[in-house]
Amino acid sequence: MASPARWNHVWVGTETGILKGVNLHRKQASNYMEVSALNRAQEVCAMCWGDEHESEIFLACRDGTVKIFSTEKGKFTEFRDCSGGEGLFRGLAVHESSLITCVESGLVKVWKEGTQEDGNTEINTGPNIAKMRQNPEMQHCIGTGGKENDLKVWDLQRPDQPIFKAKNVRNDWLDLRVPVWVQDLQFLPRSQKIVTCTGHHQVRLYDPCSPQRRPVLEALFQEYPLTALSVTPDANYVVVGNTQGSVAIIDLRQGKLVKCLKGFAGSVRSIQCHASLPLVASCGLDRFLRVHNIEDKQLLHKVFLKSRLNCLLMTGRERWEQEEQQEISSLSQEDVKEEEQDEIWNMMETVQDKAGRKHSTEPPPQGCRPYKKPKKIP
Amino acid sequence: MADNDERLRKEQGKKQRKVVDSNGTGSENEVVEQQGHGEVLFPPTFNISEIKNRQRRQFMFLRFKQERRKEKLAIKKKRRKEREALGDKAPPKPVPKTIENQRIYDETVVDPTDEEVAFDEATDEFASYFNRQTIPKILITTSDRPRGRCVRFCDQLSSIIPNSHVYYRRGLALKRIIPQCISRGFTDLIVINEDRKVPNGLVLSHLPEGPTAHFKMSSARLRKEIKRKGKAPTEHQPEVILNNFTTRLGHSIGRMFASLFPHDPQFTGRQVATFHNQRDYIFFRFHRYIFKNEKKVGIQELGPRFTLKLRSLQKGTFDSKFGEYEWVHKRHEMDTSRRKFHL
Structure with a gap:
């Protein structure tokens, strides 16, 4: 029997070093760390799933350790020392039982299990890295970017040269260089394209397949630095958040603002879309975890989690309650409340069905649009 | 044009009245006629603002205000007497509603034991x-x-x-x-x-x-x-x-x-x-x-x-x-x- 931690929908890493699991269905948030053992040095900087079944969570801490949390057992199982380079962790990923870490100074390390330190691959990606992310479809590919350090895509099997290196956009109308400041990036599913958001409020789409190394699309959103982004599962839209707590959904085919999500009070640190449902979870400095419905913009859940939240992971399970209920029925526990909730979640499923149909009717993006001049979004 | 419109409206009203006449008795006639004008039915009430004479209206309003004040004072006096009669057993006075004590629940209020x-x-x-x-x-x-x-x-x-x-x-x-x-x-x-x-x-x-x-x-x-x-x-x-x-x-x-x-x-x-x-x-x-x-x-x-x-x-x-x-x-x-x- 798995621990109740298995059924949490969202996992949040905080500035105080606490890992929090939130069960949205039961409206419960639990801390998976003793308050007496807290330490600011354990601030969670990056998080990732250990495997596809989401049985393990990897947490990169400020002090250079990587902690492994087992959702099956509901406790921490392993601590690994992954220090190297300077600065905080900016990215964490898992590739065939080896761990990929990236720190602010640009040192990407691959920690193979059971080997000496010398056997590890090391890549120097340049200074001031703000984000490293893995391509979920080609797990040996990673993208990096930061301040004055434009987007680069690396192949871990050929660590000498980046396989794609972005070129800065043309000088502006005063013939001045446009500063580079990548804050977050993500690979689009089912294509080679990469979307980035910058500290100068641009959202850019790069296409390594095309001969053009400059962005194929650029959109502007308000005038404050964008801090986080997440691509919707159909790869047509991207959700971006900025330091003032404005969150918008931008169409990646036209570079247009589609809609804004409301209810944020402070800077957004992390956004994640659900893998199949039309849901988006976000957290940030205002200490709230929020779950919105992308389609009708409604705020579905709002959870106060007491500490500043740095990063979050959302489960990819499609039917959030089914498994849990099986578990409960196997224990022969029947509750009237459960039935009520069941009704609520039946309604949820209809929404999801609708979404599925809608997505299937829309054709996937094909080919690259020509580079358009940036559009100012008010 | 305006005259035309008015005439039209009058004609429509007549038509409705005719229909009503054909339907039934005179007492019902009035009721349905009001509905025809799109009004909700209420028992007839006296409203001071409907008085056409200004002097009369002012006088009536003054009297209305005096009456209201008297009623209020009477209720207050009655309540005070009840409280005095009950003495120590009197129920506690209700707390007045203010914006502060009607504050919407805020989950971020800090619990000192947290x-x-x-x-x-x-x-x-x-x-x-x-x-x-x-x-x-x-x-x-x-x-x-x-x-x-x-x-x-x-x-x-x-x-x-x-x-x-x-x-x-x-x-x-x-x-x-x-x-x-x-x-x-x-x-x-x-x-x-x-x-x-x-x-x-x-x-x-x-x-x-x-x-x-x-x-x-x-x-x-x-x-x-x-x-x-x-x-x-x-x-x-x-x-x-x-x-x-x-x-x-x-x-x-x-x-x-x-x-x-x-x-x-x-x-x-x-x-x-x-x-x-x-x-x-x-x-x-x-x-x-x-x-x-x-x-x-x-x-x-x-x-x-x-x-x-x-x-x-x-x-x-x-x-x-x-x-x-x-x-x-x-x-x-x-x-x-x-x-x-x-x-």
């Missing part, structure tokens, strides 16, 4: 002050080219806050001032903004790591403008009272104000600075008190006084362009209810 919040606060940017490792040293400055009133306000503010220094801004950018402040050991920076001689904004930045709060300032009164004020304040370290900072955001703001004043107030000075939060407005007052006897306390305002309202709280030192905001007041999104408060 260990996680306690840890968060014990290790935040103000921890070194509350652990008595640093002594507050404050720099007060203004926006560029301050006018007389703003200058005097800064002087009076610095006479209240011990170990504070007023400097002329000299057109310097805040981002350039802050590193110099840090190197000279200042722990806080206060910037007063003014508009046409009226102070209207206050930026309070904790150094060296932030946070920075931006307030709107209103109704600032200098010492000279306060009636029945006491003599000028002494150099004693004042006591500080922080009222009603209950939510997590309120705690951060309260800690910020607290860290402006040194620990260990000198009680011989009998001076007290109050930051009173009511409906998200923070009222600052500066008083001198005296214990007249065991029961009575006299207070005397020394000034200045002002009111603050939080606009934003930013993580880190002042950086309005690239800084990360912890909380921003968004009027159209947040001010949806008069009973919702953030501090």
Whole structure:
């Protein structure tokens, strides 16, 4: 029997070093760390799933350790020392039982299990890295970017040269260089394209397949630095958040603002879309975890989690309650409340069905649009 | 055209009446006719405003008001008599409804027993002050080219806050001032903004790591403008009272104000600075008190006084362009209810 931690929908890493699991269905948030053992040095900087079944969570801490949390057992199982380079962790990923870490100074390390330190691959990606992310479809590919350090895509099997290196956009109308400041990036599913958001409020789409190394699309959103982004599962839209707590959904085919999500009070640190449902979870400095419905913009859940939240992971399970209920029925526990909730979640499923149909009717993006001049979004 | 329309309407009315006539008796006739005009049926009521004669209307209204007052007094008297009759057994008086006690539930209100919040606060940017490792040293400055009133306000503010220094801004950018402040050991920076001689904004930045709060300032009164004020304040370290900072955001703001004043107030000075939060407005007052006897306390305002309202709280030192905001007041999104408060 798995621990109740298995059924949490969202996992949040905080500035105080606490890992929090939130069960949205039961409206419960639990801390998976003793308050007496807290330490600011354990601030969670990056998080990732250990495997596809989401049985393990990897947490990169400020002090250079990587902690492994087992959702099956509901406790921490392993601590690994992954220090190297300077600065905080900016990215964490898992590739065939080896761990990929990236720190602010640009040192990407691959920690193979059971080997000496010398056997590890090391890549120097340049200074001031703000984000490293893995391509979920080609797990040996990673993208990096930061301040004055434009987007680069690396192949871990050929660590000498980046396989794609972005070129800065043309000088502006005063013939001045446009500063580079990548804050977050993500690979689009089912294509080679990469979307980035910058500290100068641009959202850019790069296409390594095309001969053009400059962005194929650029959109502007308000005038404050964008801090986080997440691509919707159909790869047509991207959700971006900025330091003032404005969150918008931008169409990646036209570079247009589609809609804004409301209810944020402070800077957004992390956004994640659900893998199949039309849901988006976000957290940030205002200490709230929020779950919105992308389609009708409604705020579905709002959870106060007491500490500043740095990063979050959302489960990819499609039917959030089914498994849990099986578990409960196997224990022969029947509750009237459960039935009520069941009704609520039946309604949820209809929404999801609708979404599925809608997505299937829309054709996937094909080919690259020509580079358009940036559009100012008010 | 208008005449035509009227005629049409009249004709329609006639038609309806005709239909009604064919339907039934005269008493029903009236009822249905009213429906035909689209009115809801109510028993006939007398409304003073319908009286056409102005004199008559005024007279009737006066009488109506008198009657209403009499009724009210009668009810009050009856209630008082009931209470007197019951004596000690009388039920407690109902608490009047106010915006504050009808406040919308806020999940961020801090529970004093909460260990996680306690840890968060014990290790935040103000921890070194509350652990008595640093002594507050404050720099007060203004926006560029301050006018007389703003200058005097800064002087009076610095006479209240011990170990504070007023400097002329000299057109310097805040981002350039802050590193110099840090190197000279200042722990806080206060910037007063003014508009046409009226102070209207206050930026309070904790150094060296932030946070920075931006307030709107209103109704600032200098010492000279306060009636029945006491003599000028002494150099004693004042006591500080922080009222009603209950939510997590309120705690951060309260800690910020607290860290402006040194620990260990000198009680011989009998001076007290109050930051009173009511409906998200923070009222600052500066008083001198005296214990007249065991029961009575006299207070005397020394000034200045002002009111603050939080606009934003930013993580880190002042950086309005690239800084990360912890909380921003968004009027159209947040001010949806008069009973919702953030501090």
